[in-house]
Amino acid sequence: MDKAQRASAIEAAYELLGTPRSHLRVKLEQTEDAVLLHYREQTLTGVQLDESGINAASAMAVALGVNVPAAGETSEVLASTGLLHRVLAISDLDFGNPASFELANVLVNEAIDMQRSSRGRNEATPMDLGELESGQAFGPYVIEISQPDADAYIAATGDSEKLHDFSGNTHPLQLDAYVLSRLIAEIGIVENRIETVHAGQQMTVHRQATPGEMIIANYTLKSCSNRRGSIWAIFETTFVDEAGRRVAESSSTIIMMP
Known part of the structure; x- marks a missing residue:
């Protein structure tokens, strides 16, 4: 050149x-x-x-x-x-x-x-749960799920209709599960041996992601409250592709019991 x-x-x-x-x-x-x-x-x-x-x-x-x-x-x-x-x-x-x-x-x-x-x-150091505040941002997390991993996840659901619906694509819940594990690691739930319950989830899908496609996820802590010693947190997630186009959004409720 x-x-x-x-x-x-x-x-x-x-x-x-x-x-x-x-x-x-x-x-x-x-x-x-x-x-x-x-x-x-x-x-x-x-x-x-x-x-x-x-x-x-x-x-x-x-x-x-x-x-x-x-x-x-x-x-x-x-x-x-x-x-x-x-x-x-x-x-x-x-x-x-x-x-x-x-x-x-x-x-x-x-x-x-x-x-x-x-x-x-x-690669943040696991944080103290007392540091969680509403509006706090986590990420970005980069996701790339291979075709074999996508097929294995869909097959593991045991639902042949789902297997047909998402054949050749990445199941949206797999995206959420992947980044949720990253978030849990960043918060320090595993390292601190905190008992956790994934109490609820909602997801809006704009389009199906394809295996090997790079998806970028960003979490925002919508609300966080302490109820009798347990921390109830609602995280909202936005998934976009490499060009910044929205792929999906989700809302997850997590109960953490230190």
Whole structure:
């Protein structure tokens, strides 16, 4: 990819990144003479494997939190649009100019801070139940359920009609069960050996999700009350696809008895 091709790719990439999103699955690829960054079928940017391009590729990989792939291989990662803006800027630097190294260092450090922030949201230390407050947000949680797992879940219901209705798709309750387990881990229910009852659930489905599709879930604690030593919590969940389109919403009532 020469400079003109990169400029054209970056211009199109900025249009794609115009809508802020927290998770885009991108792929860093090394070909015979270049390192390219792709989103689906679109090449976002790329650098030639000359001295400047090798420096740029290394900085891009660090910003994304991956290694530069070997020739003919790829590295995939989830990245926010904000982080990708930094990667695009890095790819367009001329490392023949010493000042570019200083600017690249700033951009890489900003990207690393974004990586840490994202990991902090998804790998939080189990919290004290006393910290739960109405309006509190949890997530985002990224879900990707394979076809075998989707089929196994549907078959486990023991209902042949359900198996027919959802054949080739992911059962919406499986999405909810998956992220609920992540939420439970984040709250610290398992680690603290808290007895829990899943007391109620409602779900609205806008469309069926397909196996292998990336779904992003965000929880909000709608209400939380203490009743005779037990904590009653109602969590509302929004499921969206990679483009931000709504897939489903759910409401779950959980009773926790410390």
